[in-house]
Amino acid sequence: MGVDQEVENIYEAIYNINGSLSTFSLTLGNFVEKMDNILGGFDNKVLGVVDKVNQIGDQTTSFMNHFPSSIAYLLTIFLVVIVLNLLSVWLIYYIYLFINEREIRFDRQVRLYRKQIYRMLPEEDFYNADTTSINSENYIKIGP
Structure with missing residues (x-):
């Protein structure tokens, strides 16, 4: 093989590569244009979002x-915490008073109960009742 043959083979290979690259460029150009249109729409939607x-941030x-x-x-x-604490102290104070005054309330209830019992008795029993005077002579006998 001669040099001319080698040069012609190289030329043919370059020609084939050139043809392949041109068809690739044409198809890639169409693809790029389609992708550019699609991505342009996507960019517009992203900008809208x-x-x-x-x-929304400005409104918030x-x-x-x-x-x-x-x-x-x-x-x-x-x-609010201070008011609740004061209320709890006030309630504790009144619970303390309630516990300490239970005897007074009990005596008051006993008096009310006795009043109700006396109201149920007829009035004659009060007037006919034996009203001996209470003194020490009735209970202690001195001498024979």
Whole structure:
């Protein structure tokens, strides 16, 4: 084989590679154009989603600006805790008084019960009752 034959083989190989690359370029060009259209639509949708998210973020921020800061909420919770503690101390104090005054309440109930019993008795029994005077002579006999 001669040099001319080798050059012609190289030329033919380069020509085949060139043809393959040109067909690849044409098909790739069509593919790239289709992908560009598809990705362009995707980019537009992503930008629309980004805009919606930004709008929601802005609306949330403007809505939250109408509320007081977290310090106000913490102060409110602190005041509620203080009020509940004062209420519990007050209740404990009245439970203590209730326990200490149980004898007084018991005596009052006994008096009310006796009043009800006396009301049920006829009035004649009070007037005819033996009303001996209570003195020591009735109970202690001195001498024979």
